[in-house]
Structures are given as C-alpha cells and as structure tokens.
Amino acid sequence: FIGYSQVSHATSEFDVTDALRPGHNELTVLVLKWCDGSYLEDQDKFRMSGIFRDVYLLRRPAAHIRDFTITTPLSDGYTRGDVQVSLEFLGGPLPVTYTLSAPDGSLVGQGQCTGTALHIPVEHPRLWNAEQPQLYTLLLETGEEALAVRVGLREIVAREGVIYLNGQRVKFRGVNRHDSSPFDGPAVSKEHMVRDLALMKQHNINAIRTSHYPNHPLTYDVADELGLIVVDEANIESHIGEKELGVPGNNPLYNGLILDRTVSMVERDKNHASVLFWSLGNEATYSEYEMNENYPFYNTSMWILQRDPRRLRVYERDNRIGDTRETSMVDVASSQYWTLDQLKDYAKKNKHAFFQSEYIHAMGNGVANLAEYFALFKTYPQL
Numbered sequence: 001f002i003g004y005s006q007v008s009h010a011t012s013e014f015d016v017t018d019a020l021r022p023g024h025n026e027l028t029v030l031v032l033k034w035c036d037g038s039y040l041e042d043q044d045k046f047r048m049s050g051i052f053r054d055v056y057l058l059r060r061p062a063a064h065i066r067d068f069t070i071t072t073p074l075s076d077g078y079t080r081g082d083v084q085v086s087l088e089f090l091g092g093p094l095p096v097t098y099t100l101s102a103p104d105g106s107l108v109g110q111g112q113c114t115g116t117a118l119h120i121p122v123e124h125p126r127l128w129n130a131e132q133p134q135l136y137t138l139l140l141e142t143g144e145e146a147l148a149v150r151v152g153l154r155e156i157v158a159r160e161g162v163i164y165l166n167g168q169r170v171k172f173r174g175v176n177r178h179d180s181s182p183f184d185g186p187a188v189s190k191e192h193m194v195r196d197l198a199l200m201k202q203h204n205i206n207a208i209r210t211s212h213y214p215n216h217p218l219t220y221d222v223a224d225e226l227g228l229i230v231v232d233e234a235n236i237e238s239h240i241g242e243k244e245l246g247v248p249g250n251n252p253l254y255n256g257l258i259l260d261r262t263v264s265m266v267e268r269d270k271n272h273a274s275v276l277f278w279s280l281g282n283e284a285t286y287s288e289y290e291m292n293e294n295y296p297f298y299n300t301s302m303w304i305l306q307r308d309p310r311r312l313r314v315y316e317r318d319n320r321i322g323d324t325r326e327t328s329m330v331d332v333a334s335s336q337y338w339t340l341d342q343l344k345d346y347a348k349k350n351k352h353a354f355f356q357s358e359y360i361h362a363m364g365n366g367v368a369n370l371a372e373y374f375a376l377f378k379t380y381p382q383l
Helices: 036-040 190-202 217-226 252-269 296-307 340-349 370-379
Strands: 064-071 080-090 096-101 107-113 117-123 136-141 146-151 156-159 162-165 174-176 207-209 229-233 275-279 312-314 333-336 354-358
Touching: 036 252, 064 136, 064 146, 080 096, 080 136, 096 117, 107 117, 146 217, 156 312, 190 217, 217 229, 217 252, 229 252, 252 275, 252 296, 296 312, 340 354, 340 370
Parallel strands: 174 207, 207 229, 229 275, 275 312, 333 354
Antiparallel strands: 064 080, 080 117, 096 107, 096 136, 136 146, 156 162
C-alpha cells in the first residue's frame, strides 16, 4: 500500500522508493466513486468517474529541492523589483546555482546560493499584467537537476474600495471556467486548454475563476503566458449552507478537511503570476458564524493571510471586512446573482471593493443585462 487521497482535483504525491523492486514493477490504482470527501465536492458540473489528470513516475536524486516559494516585492514607484526565493530541501541543503533572464532573454542576475534563501534585484522591471504579461525565467540548478520557472513581477492590492494591479485600477471581464471538453470530459488535453483560453483572450476576457476547484496545472502556465487574471478556488462546495444545519463552514468537525484542501491549492499554485486571488471555496456556508478558531473558513482565511499576504482573499459567502486584514474574513466583498439595483445600493452604501463571482448564468441560452451590468461596473469604482 502506497497511499490514499480523496481531494480529486488536487495534485497528490507518493514516495514509492521502498516499494520498487529490480525488474518489472506494476502500479495498481483503485478508484473509489464515493468517499466522505465527496460531500465537499458537490459542485454543479457533469459528474464522471475515473482518473482525469496525469499519472506518472518521477525519478529524482536522493537530495534535491523539495519546494520553493517565489515572491516579487516592488518598490520606488514600481521602478525597482526583487525576485526572492525561499528554498526547501529533502536530504539536506544543497548549493544552488541560479540564473534570472528577462522577457527578451537578456541576463538579469546570476549566482550561487548555499542557504535556504536567495534574492535577485531587478532594476526597472517589466511588470506582468493582463495586457502585457511580461515573464522572466528563473533557472535553479543543483548539479543533478535543473528546475525552470516563469516569473511575473506584479502587485495586487485593494485600497479604499478599488482594486489596483501595479498601481493601476483594474476591472475584470471574467468568466467561470470548468476543466471540461465535449470529447473528453474533465480529462482536458493541452491542445484543448490552450485553444479554450486563447479564445477567451480573443473575445476580450481578461479573468477566469476556477469554478470550483483548482484547474489542471497547465491552465496556470497558459494564463501566465496569455495574461489571464486567475481567481484560484479551493475544491470545496457542500452546496448546503444554512446555518441551522451547522455544515460545513460553521462546524469545527470540518477544520482539518477544509484547511487541507486550501493548503494543497496554495502550495501548488503559489508561484504563478496570473493567480491574484485565493477563493476559499463555493457555496459551502453563509457568514453567520463567528470569527474564531472554531470555524473552518476563519482558519483557512487566516492561514492564507499568513502564508501569502501578497494576494487577495475572496469568498462569495462572506463580506466581513474589518479595519485590518487580520480582522477581516476577506479582502474583497463578494456575492452572486445580485440585481442591478442591489449592486447600485451596495456601491452607494459601502466603501469596500465588490466582486460578483457569478452574475450571468447562461446554460446554453442567450444572456441579458450584460451591457447594463458593465455600465454599473464602469460607473462605480468599487464594483
């Protein structure tokens, strides 16, 4: 027995070293249609059984870079940047040779790191945004391995009711996206995914919400390249949120389960420039619960803030924003299917930025009110 996972859209890793034998080896996978985790995966979508993500064996040196986290703080009016890398090793620290190349291929910085952190200053950085998705290339070499990653320097903040990307006000023309192919269901191919996202860009879409689970890992590489803002959503939807039932967001029983699903998303996707928001989930509870450690979404929100304060938190069932981020459940208010009058009323009475995570549900039909919605978005800075 090697291991078990019940978060269907997350990446799971298992160490098979001790199970391998010389000669022929056989890997057997048992797929269970339902488990207790299925309760947290009640998303509206076509439900199909089986394995829909890549399964592969990876051979690595006994000592290697287990993980790395990239941050890109900007300063001096966005004229200076810094690529900071925190390194984690398996089997003991290793000397790491690093190289950072600019979007045009020119050398920005290089050197060798013998500790667990490195930083490369970047003068006059070419910033990543949806219209000009500039990407640097970072190469980390340990002698036996070379790891390459694309790096985008950008800053996302919510300030005085307005969302700014690199100091510029940004509006989202977004869609909710499932991993879905008319031919292969959720087992989307690279070709399908690239065409899907490229068509979105061609039709003036600049943002996607990964409804309602982390999408295929390649999605984020393509979004980085094309310039698509991503609201990355944890694989959590019970589809029941009435507080009298006590499930799951206002029941301490679910603390570990919900945090586990959040951690797996953040740790997998944390180095992507396109990911500007972490979404706590979808339709899993309303916001009547108190803000303390007894409540799973409070814990997951505070964990995200501690782990990755350079992105914004959002959840379409909670609009509680305090005087500080530490006293706020989210950084941007959110809800679904508000009418034009409801949005206008919010904009007149509230000072916080508002993100409508779902508002036009087509289901194959023509949609109405799109022009009227966008007229409101353009009129009120916080919408």
